[in-house]
Amino acid sequence: MTDDGFMGPPWQMDWTLKAQAARDTLPENVRKTVDAARTELVTAKDPYFRGIDADADLPDGMQVRPLESSRPKGPRILHFDNGHGWMTYTLIPRVEDPQIVVEEVFWQ
Incomplete structure (x- = not known):
């Protein structure tokens, strides 16, 4: 718990059935990359990655941005494996229990 009374990292994470099924069908090396991205999200101080270069600490090949620029507190997209x-x-x-919900996983 942080000083302001809010829970902080590590964040709880849940997956929609669709996202979990998509992750499970990926090749093993890609699943490991998805798991690394998951680790980055659940341990991030701010999973919204707000601000200039807020995602600069992410490993090479990962980047976070808003899914829609008009919704700054809305869904986010985390690019991995260099896009x-x-x-x-x-x-x-x-x-009491903030949580990240993964809605979609895609890899090509």
Whole structure:
């Protein structure tokens, strides 16, 4: 718990059935990349990655941006594998139990 009373990292994470099924069908080396991206999300101080170069600490080949620029607190997209794949997710900012929900996983 942080000083302001909100829970902080590590964040809880849940996957929609569609996202989990998509992850499970990926080749093993790509699943490991998805798992590394998951680790980055659940340990991030701010999973929204707000601000200039806020995602600069992410490993090479990963980048986070808003899914829609008109919704700054809306869904995010995390690109991984140098843009060959992405995960869309939303942070549900509950005081007691905030959680990241992964809605889609894609890799090509």
